[in-house]
Amino acid sequence: MSESRLGTVGVVVDDPESAPQINAILHQYADIIVGRLGIPYRSRGVSIIALAVDGSMDAISGMTGRLGKVRGVSVKAAISKR
Template identity: 55%
Template sequence: MAEERLGVVGIVIEDSLKAGDINHILSQYGEIIIGRMGVPRVSHKERGVSVISLIVHGTNDEIGAMTGRLGNVKGVQVKSALSSR
């Protein structure tokens, strides 16, 4: 069994039309997401971006698959930091 890790994933959405794609991907990985906070575009109009932060708990493969799919969406930037054990 693969070791699970705890971590944070930051998502910056520069294209608001991609929000549906992002939410669809996140719903598919809901079992590893234990917390979510978002700052919508309307709260940060001067920058024109939305930000989502996730607290995740899963294997490297699960978290990597989710962040990989998110990072493949044009106009979306993703960074993660995971516990070492």
């Protein structure tokens, strides 16, 4: 069994049409998402999603990898070392 890690994931959404696909991915990984904050930044035409995660590196990497493949989405993660 993989060690559980804490971290944050930042998601910037440039294409609002991608929202259903993003939400479907986040729903599939709901078991590792501790908290979620969504901010529509209307003046810039983007949305920002901040996630607090607690899970294996495989699960976190799987989620960020799938999100990063969605059109108009940029993803970065910061994971604790312990």
